[in-house]
Amino acid sequence: MAEQLGTGHLGTGADTVQLRFRDDEQVDHPAVTVDAFVDQSNATAVRIEPGDDARALLGHLDRIALVEVNFPTYGDGRGFSAARILREAGYTGELRAVGDVLVDRIDAMRRCGFDAFAPDVPLDEADVAAAFARFPEVYQAAADGRVPIWALRHG
């Protein structure tokens, strides 16, 4: 958001969130950088860039309501690890994928723990529905609680 960039804030606004799988209120202020967040005791929204260490936030999870994970290009997959690390550490707030978020990745993003999506280019809703319905089961345990095929096989 151009007006936010001017103030040093990087986050997306609520109106850019296309998909959200949560019932709670959206955070009404923009996210700050990881460095700014760690120094700034009152922030509740933070934005992770691909080079940031998500584990820097682990001591502050109780006061975070929103983590944005930026995907500046679709091919940079570091954000998938950042998301799982936060969920594995017990983070239950909003985890929002922003940036070059493509429809063919959103199912994997959900599996890694994302529950909100703010793509640079809005996704076709029929494509989104098809992407989430595509694979009947999953082979791995991840952050979404889905039961992997190996568990289904062995009850």
Add this chain to the structure above:
Amino acid sequence: MYRYDTYDQAMVDARVAEFRDQAQRRIDGKLTEDQFKPLRLMNGLYLQLHAYMLRVAVPYGTLSGAQMHMLGDIADKYDRGYGHFTTRQNIQYNWIKLEEAGDILADLASVEMHAIQTSGNCIRNISSDHYAGAAADELIDPRPYAELLRQWSSFHPEFSYLPRKFKIAVIASKRDRAAMRLHDIGLEIVRNAAGELGAAFYIGGGMGRTPMVGPLIRDFVPLDQLITYSEAALRVYNRYGRRDNKYKARIKILVHELGKDEYARQVEEEFAHLLEQNVEPPLAELERIKAMFADPAFKPGLPTKADRTDPAFALWMDRNCHAHKTPGYISATISLKPVGGIPGDASADQIRLMARLATQYSFDECRVTHAQNIVLPHVEIGQLHALWQQLDAAGLATPNLDQIDDIIACPGLDYCSLANARSIPVAQQISERFAANGKADAIGELKLKISGCINACGHHHAGHIGILGVDKKGLENYQLLLGGSEAEDTSLGKITGPGFDEAGIVDAVEKATDVYLAQRTDGERFLDTYRRIGMEPFKEALYG
């Protein structure tokens, strides 16, 4: 061998539907080539110099007769009647139409096959020992572990956009026939001092422009932690592997830059964390998979010797067969390296014949080797002559396994959009040269490998003799390397000096072998002589 259950089949069927949809959107113009590219690459569809190329996964190189037969039918129906077996135990088709790609995937799915993750920056097809389950020297069949990893790595939500492609090999013998230490991760199934099975993890090997032999990162991971440890190794790579330069993005660079001890420490930390996350399938899943790799019904008391009165057969048996763990059986290699042929190519009819022979003589199983040949793993020694006669009649009985004319070569500039030079004609000329001069038999084991560019798909770093094609001011030029090995004595070849033109490289190879023939002592292979006498005598002969 492994058979899909309804879960596996549903996953592959879903992928076929997904790709059909993606390809149709491209054909209809709803996707640009730029948008379509990452999608097709996740499914092994490359746009090459002349056409689309489709790479089909052959997990750990194992195929049933029906699967092999289908590969032949696909060659006829959708290609120009040929398939090309690759150094990662896969098969490629070079003349594919985008409009038909979905139909090919559906045909593959009907025999429990796919092209999932045969390209892209993801975990690729898992390779293994082509004599797995048959070799007299193996500890245990490595393929169940490879299958466990195949399922874990398929559509992995966290590791589908890695810094670069990721290749895993699994072996279970001290004899390495899978170039294990030249993979991003090489697993060797071992037994520890307590007698328990587990895996040694070698991480950070690879070829390409910066070849490295993978160091041992952990000497023993228990069987019920294999997936968790793999996940930890991949997560450290996904987070910290370089993304600023694609030529420095493979895990070997990360391991090298961090140092193997620091990389191992980071993996241990992540491993300890992930052990709490319950990502590991239960051992019951491994047992379920293992049951499908149980030995076929080998007959006891079979003859252990063949009738060797036919000298051509006896020669082929000596050259192309490998000791089996069960008395009365043997593993037979079908060479796809006839004199002057294209390494790894087989016609549709040859593929279907090999499928029938696998069914008739080898418990319905065959294997693709990383050296681009086909193995029938379980042949009764008493039936070996009958098998050989059928192979011989079809031009498939070339007795040259691991000899100088059993060349590994990438497709090179004849097909590949990345190549700098042609590989196939050089392979053909070397093979013809040594057929004409009759020296191949005298030379014995000599693994020659040719790549048409620095990406090293033809494994030139690991050849006893390696050839690397480069572009020198618009002309094809070939560098010569000596002393590489992809076996348990893994080593990387060294460049002899200035490169050669196309005719010159064939002469240079012959000169190098002449040095060997003149200098070898009893029982030495080319590689042994090179290691003993060093580069100098070869340089002298080549440039002196």
